[in-house]
Amino acid sequence: MTKTPQTARRRPTAQSAAIQDIRFYRANEKPYGAFSNLFKRPIEFEGTMYPTSEHAYQAGKALKPAVRQWILSAPTPALAAMAAHGLYVWDVVPDWAQIKFERMRAVLRAKFDQHTDLRELLLSTGGSRLVEAGTVNNAVNRLWGEVDGKGENMLGVMLMELRTEYAKPRPASVPAAKKTAASKKTSAAPKAASKRVTAIA
Numbered sequence: 001m002t003k004t005p006q007t008a009r010r011r012p013t014a015q016s017a018a019i020q021d022i023r024f025y026r027a028n029e030k031p032y033g034a035f036s037n038l039f040k041r042p043i044e045f046e047g048t049m050y051p052t053s054e055h056a057y058q059a060g061k062a063l064k065p066a067v068r069q070w071i072l073s074a075p076t077p078a079l080a081a082m083a084a085h086g087l088y089v090w091d092v093v094p095d096w097a098q099i100k101f102e103r104m105r106a107v108l109r110a111k112f113d114q115h116t117d118l119r120e121l122l123l124s125t126g127g128s129r130l131v132e133a134g135t136v137n138n139a140v141n142r143l144w145g146e147v148d149g150k151g152e153n154m155l156g157v158m159l160m161e162l163r164t165e166y167a168k169p170r171p172a173s174v175p176a177a178k179k180t181a182a183s184k185k186t187s188a189a190p191k192a193a194s195k196r197v198t199a200i201a
Helices: 054-061 064-073 077-085 097-112 116-123 138-143 154-167 176-200
Strands: 020-025 043-047 049-050 129-132
Touching: 043 054, 043 097, 043 154, 049 054, 054 064, 054 077, 054 097, 077 138, 097 116, 097 154, 116 154, 138 154
Parallel strands: 020 129
Antiparallel strands: 043 049
16 A cells, blocks of 8 residues: 655645634724724815714715714714614615615725825735624624624725735836827827828828
């Protein structure tokens, strides 16, 4: 009987094969509490300054400008969320269920585009799985994060999508001198062509 080489019998351990999870929830937890929408960092979004990304996201739920302003004026992001969750049906934009995920993506993009330190923190997580680990088992926490390992973790998914975009190499910029030379060649070409046409005519 031929013995199987020792190296062939090796199997990756669960620890080496598993992707590391980075869990976050409370905004004051360092360093990854900054991934929470309740983290106090102002962002400009759609021409308005918001105290937090939670304010920016929740304000989009309001149909009337006055209600939107009311949410914006909430003293804390938690209160902004509570105010938005308590809106009457007629005060909510009709297509909120369809647009809320794209709004969240846009808000997150604004947050990390505008704050270099947060963007670097996001990139520093490498290939780790980002999870908003909720502590209260309800539908909202199971949608945007996970509770006891169960949930859609949409906030974590969107952060990982954004991390992937930031990690892509940017195309090298063309030096200004080369751009000028190229533009001169382009502008000179039609003149040469027009001279040839005149000669032929």
